[in-house]
Amino acid sequence: MTNQKPFIDIRHAQKSFGSLNVLRDISLQVQRGQIVAIIGPSGSGKSTLLRAINDLDPLTGGEVWLEDKQINKSLPHRQYEQHINEVRQEIGMVFQHFNLFPHLKVRENVTMAPKMLKGLSDAEANALAEEQLTKVGMIERIDYYPSQLSGGQKQRVAIARALAMKPKVMLFDEATSALDPELVEEVNLVMKKLAEEHMTMIIVTHEMGFAESVCDRVLFMDQGVVVEEGPPEVIFRNPKNERTRNFLRKHLAGQKG
Amino acid sequence: MDYELMQRVFPYFLEAAWTTILLSVLTAVLGLACAIVGASARFSRFAVFRILGAAYVSVFRGTPALIQLFILYFGGPQIGIQLDAFEAGVIGLGLNAGAYMTETIRGAIIAVDKGQKEAARTLGMSRWQAMRNVILPQAMRLMIRPLGVNINALIKGTALVAAISVVELTYTAQRYIGSTYKPFEMFLIAGVLYMIIIYVVGLGIAWADRKARII
Ligand SMILES: Nc1ncnc2c1ncn2[C@@H]1O[C@H](COP(=O)(O)OP(=O)(O)OP(=O)(O)O)[C@@H](O)[C@H]1O
Ligand SMILES: [Mg+2]
Numbered sequence: 001m002t003n004q005k006p007f008i009d010i011r012h013a014q015k016s017f018g019s020l021n022v023l024r025d026i027s028l029q030v031q032r033g034q035i036v037a038i039i040g041p042s043g044s045g046k047s048t049l050l051r052a053i054n055d056l057d058p059l060t061g062g063e064v065w066l067e068d069k070q071i072n073k074s075l076p077h078r079q080y081e082q083h084i085n086e087v088r089q090e091i092g093m094v095f096q097h098f099n100l101f102p103h104l105k106v107r108e109n110v111t112m113a114p115k116m117l118k119g120l121s122d123a124e125a126n127a128l129a130e131e132q133l134t135k136v137g138m139i140e141r142i143d144y145y146p147s148q149l150s151g152g153q154k155q156r157v158a159i160a161r162a163l164a165m166k167p168k169v170m171l172f173d174e175a176t177s178a179l180d181p182e183l184v185e186e187v188n189l190v191m192k193k194l195a196e197e198h199m200t201m202i203i204v205t206h207e208m209g210f211a212e213s214v215c216d217r218v219l220f221m222d223q224g225v226v227v228e229e230g231p232p233e234v235i236f237r238n239p240k241n242e243r244t245r246n247f248l249r250k251h252l253a254g255q256k257g
Numbered sequence: 258m259d260y261e262l263m264q265r266v267f268p269y270f271l272e273a274a275w276t277t278i279l280l281s282v283l284t285a286v287l288g289l290a291c292a293i294v295g296a297s298a299r300f301s302r303f304a305v306f307r308i309l310g311a312a313y314v315s316v317f318r319g320t321p322a323l324i325q326l327f328i329l330y331f332g333g334p335q336i337g338i339q340l341d342a343f344e345a346g347v348i349g350l351g352l353n354a355g356a357y358m359t360e361t362i363r364g365a366i367i368a369v370d371k372g373q374k375e376a377a378r379t380l381g382m383s384r385w386q387a388m389r390n391v392i393l394p395q396a397m398r399l400m401i402r403p404l405g406v407n408i409n410a411l412i413k414g415t416a417l418v419a420a421i422s423v424v425e426l427t428y429t430a431q432r433y434i435g436s437t438y439k440p441f442e443m444f445l446i447a448g449v450l451y452m453i454i455i456y457v458v459g460l461g462i463a464w465a466d467r468k469a470r471i472i
Contacts, residue, residue: 054379056375056378056379077302081383081384085381085382085383086381088378088379088380088381089380089381091379092379093376093379095372095375095376097372099370099372099373099375099376100376101373101376101377101391101395102395103394103395103398112380112390113377113380113381113382116382116386116390117380117381117382117386158376161380162379162380165380165381
């Protein structure tokens, strides 16, 4: 659309696990403030792509850039560790299974990383945690343990924990897939709020309705390639590719059933 | 049963029980220290350490503890290691217990959900920060009970040092049998004292486990 330099730039990403090619030459540019949804059948490589962005699953080929920094650089171990830890502070990630730290209260879940990595004082970190927990509507539960929360509440805390690092980008890997249906909406609302604040986001999701309502662009992936991409109204209402149509048809049928 | 004899020798058994307790405590401490080193080696970034850690575990779990004690105590002087029986007992049993505890610690660390590490690393924590602040506190809770099993085995294992003449419970029983020909009474006293020690330690472990679980 514009010639603006992309905020996130994935160039020819390739990933194989042994002989299994999970990503085959995927390129994706995301502009600052853009919200991209990635959809596709199970095993198509969505998670792998998302996790390649912060080098959690390092690529076997290609490059990932965040602004003017290459993320998946090959460096000597120590330098790489330092580099990747800095990069990861700028990339928030939310997992399907929340991955809250069960031995810590909600407050410490949120304050731990900012204190440890950014040197915030207790008071600063507390203020930050209260701010983020208020944003996700979880301030009343600040002194609870994760085991005392519902799935939706856990996920909102996980989002607050990621936001407390003031990331430039948020990655969501099926953030609502593990939730009971009635708890999905509260998490979606938080994500919508972030969208309104123009957070740059990449969202792997099975929820087409949600993707359509918040995303600027949708990627349909299958078998390690991007089969089709475009604005949500095109992908969801008028997809050009046969595989996209099949997937959506099956998916919608599944959702109704 | 010869109660009169039992009463007469009981104080000597009590004294021997203290030796067993001291031996157990020192063995447990040394074992834990070895296990911390061993488990760290097994999680090292460097293959050499991982291999050394694995070798330590296989050697000490793969041979009888009695042979290990004999090599150290009887074979040691041949290669310039002079230890008295008690020292050899503590070091031999400690290294042996350490091998089992290495695997216990390793198992507990592996049992922590891998999403925990991912979440920590994703926030920007280093390997060590993630280990120290996220994985280990959770692994600690998981390892209390299995370490308790190791400690239980180690206490009973101290009986082996009777074979190198450390005057602990089992040795004391054998010695009095030699002079009194009353094996039933003598082993009964020793057995009951072992049971008391193990019972009390078991209570301690259960308490620690309960304490760690309350969140
Ligand atoms: N660590 C791994 N080792 C081997 N194979 C892996 C590994 N991680 C993923 N895979 C394989 O890579 C393929 C893509 O996995 P990925 O998790 O990216 O799919 P996905 O699109 O996220 O699927 P889902 O919708 O089920 O989450 C799958 O075939 C999976 O089995
Ligand atoms: Mg996935």
